[in-house]
Amino acid sequence: MAKASSRVAIMNLILVLSLLLMVSMAECRQLGIGFGKEETSxxxxxxxxxxxxxxxxxxxxxxxxxxxxxxxxxxxxxxxxxxxxxxxxxxxxxx
CATH class of the missing domain: 3.10.350.10 (LysM domain)
Structure with missing residues (x-):
């Protein structure tokens, strides 16, 4: 039972880290500090x-x-x- 709960905890941690990474990347694009071609107007x-x-x-x-x-x-x-x-x-x- 302990192994199952530790696996769930690890999966939850991975999900939270993935979500934080996605939010961070989205914020960088909004601020114009991400990678790639800059937009021109x-x-x-x-x-x-x-x-x-x-x-x-x-x-x-x-x-x-x-x-x-x-x-x-x-x-x-x-x-x-x-x-x-x-x-x-x-x-x-x-x-």
Whole structure:
């Protein structure tokens, strides 16, 4: 009986340590001190309201931007369906 209770105690200890490790890793990610690639957030300095007939390509050409830069300062853009009046960032930085 003593062996069974010591095994249960060891399993409980392992579970508690595992939980503490998971919480610790989650906290590090929230604070940005974990391993891996840092997240970047764009800062927009100038915007343009999309006009009838605009496409990602035409806006990139109009403002003489590279495709990669345009997409990095407009991270949530859907080039297949943006609408007239939608604000598009045309100048900015990615931190």
């Amino acid at each position: 764009p800062v927009c300095d100038s915007v343009y309201g999309a006009e009838e007939g605009d496409t990602c390509g035409s806006v990139i050409e109009k403002f003489n931007l590279s495709s990669d830069f345009f997409l990095s300062i407009n991270p949530n853009i859907n080039c297949d369906s943006f609408f007239v009046g939608q604000w598009l960032c045309t100048q900015g930085t990615v931190n």
